[in-house]
Amino acid sequence: MDLFIASTNVSLSHRDFLLIGFPSITHHRRLLLIPFLIIYIMILLINCLLTYRIVVEKSLQSPMYFLIGLLFVVNLSCATTFMPKFLLGLAFDLNQISLAGCLVQMWFIYVIATFESTVILLMALDRYVAICKPLRYHDIMTMRFLVQLTLASLARAVILMTPIVFLDSRIHYCNSNIILHFACENMGLLKLACGDISKIQAIGLIVRMMITVVDGSLIFISYMIIIHTVMFVIKNARSKALNTCSSHVILALVIYANSVSSGLINRLETSVSVDVQNLTSAMYYLLPATINPIVYGVRVKEIRVSLERTFGCKESGIRIAQSNRQGE
Template structure:
């Protein structure tokens, strides 16, 4: 009997089932409509802003460089989650291997921490632009941009890799059903049949580190920006600086508040249902990517002008193409007539 118990304890699941929103079992397939609609909105809005930044020369500056990377991160993060969830809802393809689950976990947390680093880089860019305007081009050069992005990549990797390595060394023998639509760290570790205290400590350290360090640096930079902006003599220049920084600060607040709500919801897992936890996870992973294009598209004057100009010029394309076609037809007829006369 002891041998049987020992062998069952040593057995570890290598394949899991992502079963999000278990409380609405009869209506789970209807979740395809809102999730697919939000996903299409994310792809359309983020792609549109990235495209305008790439094709408009007036948007080729460090601030818009960071915005385009932020939107690319938003799209890639949601793409690693939503299509898998939609397939599971539509065709009951909920299975995921342990390796696939760990890869999804790494990608989600890597992108979340990297996004926080991008927010800090954008705050640094605004600080230099407003507090050190005469040295802006010298400081925020291409080398600095590459360094900031590289630091963000290295920092995210160093913080997430131990989390994934620790999770890969655990034996999962309680169950193979994850009551979530995404491979979240503690959701997977809740299925472990051994001590996970060190995993919890590292996960808590990462959350505290990102929250305390990043939010503190963000508040410090924007406090300096606000202090400098209030000393600007020109009211128009002051309002422009405050408006631009307010847009970035709003994006940062939405991201951190959504992350905080998801973390609090997990800590209250004994008081709230799995469906509510799934809802807060969906808010954290999808809402920032959904609203960011609207915030920047409407809040940043340069982006708004480019979007409006491209929309107004859409009707000039058919007449232009028709003009080119008519001119080409005229040349062909003229050449044919000359050849006939000859």
């Protein structure tokens, strides 16, 4: 890796940088093109397909599926903020990026990731109202209320993340032009800065932990209340209520466990290689976008029926729909 850094073109100004995703195998980086291209194509196809089915299928026009569709859009957006640039770098060595472009990419990545956390929280709120206040569900979870919550969540993400990117834009960069990452992130960019950056690092850590702890705690509390509520209902209703929450629980565990592990590994710089840090970051951004559609496409019967209709499996879809009605 050191030989590669030394041989890299250093004539770039400190307003331009090189994104080097996996420095230890940089001379064989094209080997990474096929697996990452396949993953990105899968993310595009599956998330777009499921979002389309939720939009056009009348039976899926409800608050829960609105939030699921919003999650698919977030998955697609998060991957698209950096994957095209990363794939072009692997294929054609187009890994140069300006400081302005780096900051814009960072802003979109962080805003979308923060917004995703809030969408997970909104999905927990939806399940809480549906199970704990079923008679008032349609009065509380209206589409207007959901749109307001969505806009407020997006505003929250912008308010929390914009100061971090603004502070990064005011820093003087005088070290190497090489960012040892496949995308622009706060920690990777700060390594190239001159002067004291401890305050900016602290702010970034506090914001990330605040989002994870606050959202994670509220989701945990909502499910504790849900579990307490379903313990007092009849067995069949209890099973159905828990089943509707299982997909969301799996999703929340994957995202928050991924977030915590990625944050810890990326701060253990002396004991963890750059390639491992980048791999955990890639999993943080790409794993939910790959797993979420599969979880909901397989576990949620209404979405599965809609997909079967799309691919012509009408008879199987009808049987599942009939079994759903009988179960209700």
